[in-house]
Amino acid sequence: MRIGELSAATGVEVETIRYYEREGLLAPPARQTNGYRAYGKSQLERLSFIRHCRALEIPLADIRRLLEFAAQPTAECGDIDRLIDEQLLKVRARLKSMRALERQLAELRKRCDAHHAAGECGILHELVAAAHGEACACHGDVLPVSRRKPNS
């Protein structure tokens, strides 16, 4: 199996496969006499595993750890458990902020519908106004204390 076929079989781009090899996620494969990379079934499975993890947005560093675990099945399960848990927490936090984001943008979009006839754009108006206010719904109040007086 050449790299292009492996790519077609897994849905991972050729350049990405070579990148994974450079990063040590895939072992350097055997070579054909012409220098082409030659892959077997086990490499395909390993790459599918990686692809699957990436679809879950697990970082490469964590995938490396999962692969190490998979290699030695005697080890404990707790670490894997925790890794997935953390990933889930990360995704949930991100989901929450994305939902707030969507509300904000939808709100902004409405402004333009409402204001459309006017020469001034409602959206721009709103963004500038938000920049003026001390605090706003989308990023809270921002008033940290500077530890030193101005020297003007």
Place this chain on the structure above:
Amino acid sequence: MRIGELSAATGVEVETIRYYEREGLLAPPARQTNGYRAYGKSQLERLSFIRHCRALEIPLADIRRLLEFAAQPTAECGDIDRLIDEQLLKVRARLKSMRALERQLAELRKRCDAHHAAGECGILHELVAAAHGEACACHGDVLPVSRRKPNS
């Protein structure tokens, strides 16, 4: 106003402010005799505007366009409208895939709870199994046609 004060007032890190200047989002400010950057109110507003847009995850390139629009209020509103629309679509698409992701991870997490007593980890089991199957729920069937036969 020095850079640190501007940073405190806007919640944007000092390094990021300098980065925005390099990228041309902020004009090079006046300097004090000692070479320190000296900012005024208008720069603060501009930076607040940028910060607000970034909170909406609008890319810097688009913010640049918004700033150009804001500078000449005679221009048409349609482009801004479209820009925000596209941003909203992007966010909604991302939101959708994040929700699928969350389901996947939660499912995976359950496997470990169920399997915990066994020496083999349910999560790893599942990930490996998914790598074996032709298709899976999380990234669909991946069977593009290679345009060339294997030469093995």
Place this chain on the structure above:
DNA sequence: CTTGACCCTGAACCGGCTACAAGGTTTTAA
């Protein structure tokens, strides 16, 4: 007079690829 907070420039680094340059090999179509 030294400590520590603040400021400066320029460059390298982060993740996770992606693209390009400049070549070699193999298949396919005219």
Place this chain on the structure above:
DNA sequence: TTAAAACCTTGTAGCCGGTTCAGGGTCAAG
């Protein structure tokens, strides 16, 4: 038969939106 197209190789640089680091200068307080 030969030329184009598709595939492979290596190495390097670029993408985004910053962050960090090295190696200094400035300024006020204790």
